[in-house]
Amino acid sequence: MNAEIICIGTELVIGDVLNTSSQYIARKLAQRGLNVFYHTMVGDNPRRMQQIFETAVSRSDLIFITGGLGPTQDDITVQTVCDFFQLPLVENAESLANIKAYFARLGRKLTDNNLKQALVPQGATVFQNALGTAPGCAVEQDGKTVILLPGPPKEMQDMFDRSVEPFLEKYTDGIIRSHFVKIYGTGEAQVDAIMADLESGANPSVAPYAKDGEMYLRVTAKAQDQQQAEQMCTCMIEKIRQRVGDQQIYGIDVESLQQVVVDLLKDKGLTVATAESCTAGYISKRITEIPGSSAVFPMGVSTYSNASKQKLLGVRTDTLRQFGAVSPQTAAQMARGVRLLSGADIGLSITGIAGPDSDGSDKPVGLAYISLSDQSGEYVIKSQKGGFRDREYIRYTSASEALNLLRLYLLTFPQKFENEKFIKFQEKTID
Amino acid sequence: MNAEIICIGTELVIGDVLNTSSQYIARKLAQRGLNVFYHTMVGDNPRRMQQIFETAVSRSDLIFITGGLGPTQDDITVQTVCDFFQLPLVENAESLANIKAYFARLGRKLTDNNLKQALVPQGATVFQNALGTAPGCAVEQDGKTVILLPGPPKEMQDMFDRSVEPFLEKYTDGIIRSHFVKIYGTGEAQVDAIMADLESGANPSVAPYAKDGEMYLRVTAKAQDQQQAEQMCTCMIEKIRQRVGDQQIYGIDVESLQQVVVDLLKDKGLTVATAESCTAGYISKRITEIPGSSAVFPMGVSTYSNASKQKLLGVRTDTLRQFGAVSPQTAAQMARGVRLLSGADIGLSITGIAGPDSDGSDKPVGLAYISLSDQSGEYVIKSQKGGFRDREYIRYTSASEALNLLRLYLLTFPQKFENEKFIKFQEKTID
Numbered sequence: 001m002n003a004e005i006i007c008i009g010t011e012l013v014i015g016d017v018l019n020t021s022s023q024y025i026a027r028k029l030a031q032r033g034l035n036v037f038y039h040t041m042v043g044d045n046p047r048r049m050q051q052i053f054e055t056a057v058s059r060s061d062l063i064f065i066t067g068g069l070g071p072t073q074d075d076i077t078v079q080t081v082c083d084f085f086q087l088p089l090v091e092n093a094e095s096l097a098n099i100k101a102y103f104a105r106l107g108r109k110l111t112d113n114n115l116k117q118a119l120v121p122q123g124a125t126v127f128q129n130a131l132g133t134a135p136g137c138a139v140e141q142d143g144k145t146v147i148l149l150p151g152p153p154k155e156m157q158d159m160f161d162r163s164v165e166p167f168l169e170k171y172t173d174g175i176i177r178s179h180f181v182k183i184y185g186t187g188e189a190q191v192d193a194i195m196a197d198l199e200s201g202a203n204p205s206v207a208p209y210a211k212d213g214e215m216y217l218r219v220t221a222k223a224q225d226q227q228q229a230e231q232m233c234t235c236m237i238e239k240i241r242q243r244v245g246d247q248q249i250y251g252i253d254v255e256s257l258q259q260v261v262v263d264l265l266k267d268k269g270l271t272v273a274t275a276e277s278c279t280a281g282y283i284s285k286r287i288t289e290i291p292g293s294s295a296v297f298p299m300g301v302s303t304y305s306n307a308s309k310q311k312l313l314g315v316r317t318d319t320l321r322q323f324g325a326v327s328p329q330t331a332a333q334m335a336r337g338v339r340l341l342s343g344a345d346i347g348l349s350i351t352g353i354a355g356p357d358s359d360g361s362d363k364p365v366g367l368a369y370i371s372l373s374d375q376s377g378e379y380v381i382k383s384q385k386g387g388f389r390d391r392e393y394i395r396y397t398s399a400s401e402a403l404n405l406l407r408l409y410l411l412t413f414p415q416k417f418e419n420e421k422f423i424k425f426q427e428k429t430i431d
Numbered sequence: 432m433n434a435e436i437i438c439i440g441t442e443l444v445i446g447d448v449l450n451t452s453s454q455y456i457a458r459k460l461a462q463r464g465l466n467v468f469y470h471t472m473v474g475d476n477p478r479r480m481q482q483i484f485e486t487a488v489s490r491s492d493l494i495f496i497t498g499g500l501g502p503t504q505d506d507i508t509v510q511t512v513c514d515f516f517q518l519p520l521v522e523n524a525e526s527l528a529n530i531k532a533y534f535a536r537l538g539r540k541l542t543d544n545n546l547k548q549a550l551v552p553q554g555a556t557v558f559q560n561a562l563g564t565a566p567g568c569a570v571e572q573d574g575k576t577v578i579l580l581p582g583p584p585k586e587m588q589d590m591f592d593r594s595v596e597p598f599l600e601k602y603t604d605g606i607i608r609s610h611f612v613k614i615y616g617t618g619e620a621q622v623d624a625i626m627a628d629l630e631s632g633a634n635p636s637v638a639p640y641a642k643d644g645e646m647y648l649r650v651t652a653k654a655q656d657q658q659q660a661e662q663m664c665t666c667m668i669e670k671i672r673q674r675v676g677d678q679q680i681y682g683i684d685v686e687s688l689q690q691v692v693v694d695l696l697k698d699k700g701l702t703v704a705t706a707e708s709c710t711a712g713y714i715s716k717r718i719t720e721i722p723g724s725s726a727v728f729p730m731g732v733s734t735y736s737n738a739s740k741q742k743l744l745g746v747r748t749d750t751l752r753q754f755g756a757v758s759p760q761t762a763a764q765m766a767r768g769v770r771l772l773s774g775a776d777i778g779l780s781i782t783g784i785a786g787p788d789s790d791g792s793d794k795p796v797g798l799a800y801i802s803l804s805d806q807s808g809e810y811v812i813k814s815q816k817g818g819f820r821d822r823e824y825i826r827y828t829s830a831s832e833a834l835n836l837l838r839l840y841l842l843t844f845p846q847k848f849e850n851e852k853f854i855k856f857q858e859k860t861i862d
Contacts, residue, residue, distance in 0.1 A: 019450070297735050299732065299739035301730065
């Protein structure tokens with residue numbers, strides 16, 4: 001059964017209002033395994049509306065229309081549907097009572113326009129509007145089902161959850177389950193190459209998304225019951241895990257890298273303090289996005305100036321002079337410094353060049369050194385972000401790199417932390 | 432000239448990702464007086480894509496297509512357009528160089544998939560991608576213009592502003608100029624009431640937008656030449672300034688509150704250091720978003736734990752015990768503490784309850800105290816954000832409140848800073 005969604009409203013078409021209803025309905029339909037192939041937005045124009053509606057009926061079985069049910073003369077949806085199916089309009093008593101009660105509550109005067117909203121196509125299943133005046137309805141005729149919903153997103157969502165969901169039960173064929181596999185450290189083209197044979201229209205299907213330096217794979221299975229759908233997803237996720245690598249997958253259905261890091265810190269009973277230069281608070285801000293992060297994050301510092309790196313963290317003058325602020329040596333001293341200053345188990349530091357300009361040396365924009373310090377010493381990695389990306393992207397993805405280093409450390413803990421990317425220092429260049 | 436917009440992507444059609452590109456393009460076209468009548472979303476399916484494209488060409492003159500330009504096998508937009516107009520694909524040398532440079536900079540291996548992105552329809556006007564690999568282009572044939580843009584919103588928007596806007600000049604009838612008046616500290620309903628008589632379809636038009644606790648008014652004038660359009664905008668902005676208030680308007684066409692703050696600090700030759708509890712790096716992160724902020728921002732601290740407030744900032748134990756961490760007294764000691772620690776001219780602090788849970792006291796979620804310290808003493812204000820909003824909103828808007836306090840201080844500097852919102856302390860409750 002194929003569905004499509006039409007959203008009516010000149011305010012949508014000219015870009016004054018963002019269309020969120022389309023996504024809301026599409027998600028609900030995807031959860032039911034109903035295919036959605038087309039979404040259309042069109043203004044409050046009878047001719048264009050009619051043309052779009054006729055196209056929709058010709059190619060889809062289940063058509064959702066939002067908007068165009070209001071009390072003004074522009075609201076033309078009900079009329080278009082009635083004309084097409086040659087259905088008369090009839091007054092719905094419950095809707096009329098609803099509208100009268102609504103206006104009485106607000107102490108507003110009822111107009112003829114408002115009363116017009118109580119008219120619905122004959123034979124339709126009527127959905128009452130708990131948050132406004134316009135009722136919705138479903139018209140079933142000639143093997144097609146047309147569902148009319150109000151335009152304001154809150155009214156539409158409330159009506160959908162309350163009335164449309166139960167109405168749709170009869171169309172749901174099987175069960176759909178989706179899971180997100182979240183990947184750090186493997187690029188889009190790389191993941192695509194690894195997963196190419198799995199990405200076609202198979203069941204379960206695998207769809208890749210790239211966002212802010214990370215990759216998500218959505219695994220969707222369709223089956224007769226929930227248990228079977230879940231099992232199909234589990235098998236596919238295991239296959240992905242084998243191909244992409246265990247450590248690259250930072251979570252299934254998890255919110256974010258920082259959520260995983262905070263959870264791991266809690267699990268291992270460890271605390272972290274941050275010392276940031278180029279990202280200057282971005283790592284700290286992301287860790288403390290997570291409710292309850294105060295249990296694992298006592299403090300962070302944004303040591304933007306060299307003087308603050310020296311004063312707060314004890315970075316040595318000769319280190320800054322010899323290697324510069326953006327160096328593995330400075331990163332290591334920052335991480336150790338903030339660990340000792342805070343009393344946290346782990347110090348996490350970053351120093352780099354966020355751009356758009358370089359720091360006057362020959363170091364490229366997007367370069368950063370990231371260090372993690374524990375009682376046994378300091379680990380340092382080099383990170384190079386950027387390409388053509390902007391300062392925001394460089395800062396965000398550099399912060400992600402630091403969070404990911406911490407994640408890998410915590411996964412290993414209390415085993416010794418090993419990674420082929422660690423920078424080996426010449427003797428005595430840290431201290 | 433009629434335009435329409437097609438957004439390609441299965442992730443859009445099934446509701447995984449909200450389509451924001453459609454609105455972005457529609458607004459830009461509305462500003463130019465180009466009519467948009469239809470928006471369509473369709474998945475990465477060649478047959479359906481072809482059918483939607485043919486319909487679009489049959490009814491519109493100017494067709495925008497976003498998405499389907501990526502390196503994966505699903506990306507089919509260029510092929511569809513070439514098939515329709517019977518155009519061969521040719522390699523674009525600049526795009527190829529762009530892609531190679533992009534991968535070289537990231538140190539990633541280039542795949543054949545990536546190279547495919549350098550192919551464009553013969554004769555097309557190519558738009559280089561400053562933030563990614565896929566170029567965009569415009570194909571002009573048989574009286575139709577088709578503009579292909581990348582799917583990721585940041586890449587699409589950057590390309591639109593940089594390359595598509597100039598390209599569209601030839602389709603624009605008259606000159607349109609727009610300016611954004613950015614307002615802090617006056618709510619949407621308030622602005623709406625003040626501006627009601629100006630907001631209709633007049634020329635210049637005034638359109639209000641509310642975003643993350645701020646208000647923007649877009650002033651758009653249409654005229655025969657640029658000078659006249661600019662003059663019309665200037666008059667309207669002056670009218671808005673008189674009604675909304677001079678201090679409430681933080682800038683015209685400025686990027687952000689933090690941009691204004693950094694500029695003011697530079698102008699006045701002052702530096703600021705931050706001490707954050709509930710926002711834990713958000714203010715620091717926002718100040719350092721601005722290139723060159725290192726000249727005015729030596730350091731910040733995220734003192735999340737009470738121990739770190741005491742150790743780093745010298746907040747007194749009896750203050751924390753008597754008034755709590757979320758109190759005007761603690762805020763004032765934090766601001767003074769970070770000013771003295773950093774040697775900056777100004778200390779800016781915030782301590783509050785970001786939620787979702789309260790701190791166990793009877794203080795409400797969203798409450799924060801914000802303090803600014805200079806040589807003459809400490810100023811403190813109370814902020815209450817939230818309502819039904821989430822942790823992210825509370826943290827963002829509380830950080831904005833702190834940035835705005837700093838802005839008002841800097842506007843006044845070196846005059847004495849006065850504000851009716853300042854909290855007056857009982858004698859000796861700060862020290």
